[in-house]
Amino acid sequence: xxxxxxxxxxxxxxxxxxxxxxxxxxxxxxxxxxxxxxxxxxxxxxxxxxxxxxxxxxxxxxxxxxxxxxxxxxxxxxxxxxxxxxxxxxxxxxxxxxxxxxxxxxxxxxxxxxxxxxxxxxxxxxxxxxxxxxxxxxxxxxxxxxxxxxxxxxxxxxxxxxxxxxxxxxxxxxxxxxxxxxxxxxxxxxxxxxxxxxxxxxx
Amino acid sequence: xxxxxxxxxxxxxxxxxxxxxxxxxxxxxxxxxxxxxxxxxxxxxxxxxxxxxxxxxxxxxxxxxxxxxxxxxxxxxxxxxxxxxxxxxxxxxxxxxxxxxxxxxxxxxxxxxxxxxxxxxxxxxxxxxxxxxxxxxxxxxxxxxxxxxxxxxxxxxxxxxxxxxxxxxxxxxxxxxxxxxxxxxxxxxxxxxxxxxxxxxxxxxxxxxxxxxxxxxxxxxxxxxxxxxxxxxxxx
Numbered sequence: 001x002x003x004x005x006x007x008x009x010x011x012x013x014x015x016x017x018x019x020x021x022x023x024x025x026x027x028x029x030x031x032x033x034x035x036x037x038x039x040x041x042x043x044x045x046x047x048x049x050x051x052x053x054x055x056x057x058x059x060x061x062x063x064x065x066x067x068x069x070x071x072x073x074x075x076x077x078x079x080x081x082x083x084x085x086x087x088x089x090x091x092x093x094x095x096x097x098x099x100x101x102x103x104x105x106x107x108x109x110x111x112x113x114x115x116x117x118x119x120x121x122x123x124x125x126x127x128x129x130x131x132x133x134x135x136x137x138x139x140x141x142x143x144x145x146x147x148x149x150x151x152x153x154x155x156x157x158x159x160x161x162x163x164x165x166x167x168x169x170x171x172x173x174x175x176x177x178x179x180x181x182x183x184x185x186x187x188x189x190x191x192x193x194x195x196x197x198x199x200x201x202x203x
Numbered sequence: 204x205x206x207x208x209x210x211x212x213x214x215x216x217x218x219x220x221x222x223x224x225x226x227x228x229x230x231x232x233x234x235x236x237x238x239x240x241x242x243x244x245x246x247x248x249x250x251x252x253x254x255x256x257x258x259x260x261x262x263x264x265x266x267x268x269x270x271x272x273x274x275x276x277x278x279x280x281x282x283x284x285x286x287x288x289x290x291x292x293x294x295x296x297x298x299x300x301x302x303x304x305x306x307x308x309x310x311x312x313x314x315x316x317x318x319x320x321x322x323x324x325x326x327x328x329x330x331x332x333x334x335x336x337x338x339x340x341x342x343x344x345x346x347x348x349x350x351x352x353x354x355x356x357x358x359x360x361x362x363x364x365x366x367x368x369x370x371x372x373x374x375x376x377x378x379x380x381x382x383x384x385x386x387x388x389x390x391x392x393x394x395x396x397x398x399x400x401x402x403x404x405x406x407x408x409x410x411x412x413x414x415x416x417x418x419x420x421x422x423x424x425x426x427x428x429x430x431x432x433x434x435x436x437x438x439x
Binding site: 033034035038039042046047050051052054055058060061063064067068071072074075076139140142143159162163190193194197198201 | 208209211212215216218219220222223224225226227228231232234235236238239240242243244246
């Protein structure tokens with residue numbers, strides 16, 4: 001496959017030498033089930049999808065499963081993608097990832113014995129030792145348990161804001177909300193987390 | 204992020220960010236890539252044939268046609284006849300396929316028991332509509348003239364009022380159209396497209412107002428019309 005170009009994208013890539021493909025060309029050829037184009041999209045968006053899933057689920061390995069599911073689903077759904085602009089395509093992948101995460105939460109709710117996804121289930125055995133408790137309170141698993149008490153929209157906004165480093169405007173465009181609404185979701189989420197921390201500090 | 208965060212919360216968020224940035228296993232990455240490729244291969248791509256593919260297919264089709272000429276002719280001939288008939292079914296005067304419409308009208312008129320006068324009025328009205336739409340107005344009006352003349356000739360001895368009224372109305376429309384479109388009368392010496400029936404109605408009767416073609420009052424007998432030259436004869 002490296003010797004003989006087999007697809008328009010690959011031919012174009014060969015013709016241009018080392019020049020990278022454009023996102024628009026990759027999206028266009030991905031719609032024609034072009035493997036090279038899909039490989040290009042994978043390299044470009046897998047890291048952000050995996051990072052988002054990891055942030056939402058708190059488990060790197062489950063996040064790997066989710067990221068794989070996202071790209072398999074994306075192959076089937078790409079005819080519905082109407083734009084080839086970077087923010088739109090990224091938002092599209094993250095939207096699929098978000099749905100997969102929510103599906104995983106729901107599945108976890110039906111299968112209470114599975115560990116590693118539902119932070120409440122995973123943290124059912126809270127440490128009794130004060131030193132262990134203090135360590136736990138600074139761990140991300142503790143944060144995930146607290147996040148699980150927020151709404152889905154609040155969790156989504158906090159993950160995009162504090163893990164993916166997206167601006168309020170970027171999140172607003174990606175999620176189809178107004179900037180003020182995104183800001184309110186962030187504010188309420190952070191306030192809820194701070195209240196929980198305050199209660200734990202007092203208790 | 205301008206909000207003042209509790210230091211412990213800020214620390215948790217920083218840890219969250221750092222932990223989420225952990226790269227996936229190489230094996231997981233490969234597995235995801237393979238799963239995606241399998242999904243891509245299952246997809247049926249939309250076929251976009253390059254020009255060379257079209258050329259190859261066309262060459263193959265032509266080669267097949269050359270080896271079976273009779274089969275190709277037997278297939279194409281009926282299709283051509285049907286296509287020609289469909290295309291020319293209502294072709295206006297002056298169009299290359301107008302002969303199809305003329306043939307159809309002749310066939311309708313030749314059918315036993317046909318209401319010749321009514322049919323000719325209908326045909327004439329269609330020509331008037333064509334002329335009003337600007338489709339070869341001169342030819343359309345000339346044919347309408349001939350058809351109205353034929354219709355007047357084919358009227359039964361005591362025509363129903365609806366036919367007489369219709370004929371008068373069509374003659375008026377014809378004259379009006381001829382005036383508004385400025386269609387000149389046929390050149391002197393040209394065969395008249397119609398002739399009023401000398402034994403027929405009074406000068407004020409149907410057909411008396413026909414002015415488009417050359418006057419035929421002096422002509423002793425009916426003359427062929429512009430529609431193929433069928434001699435005027437009483438309808439059965």
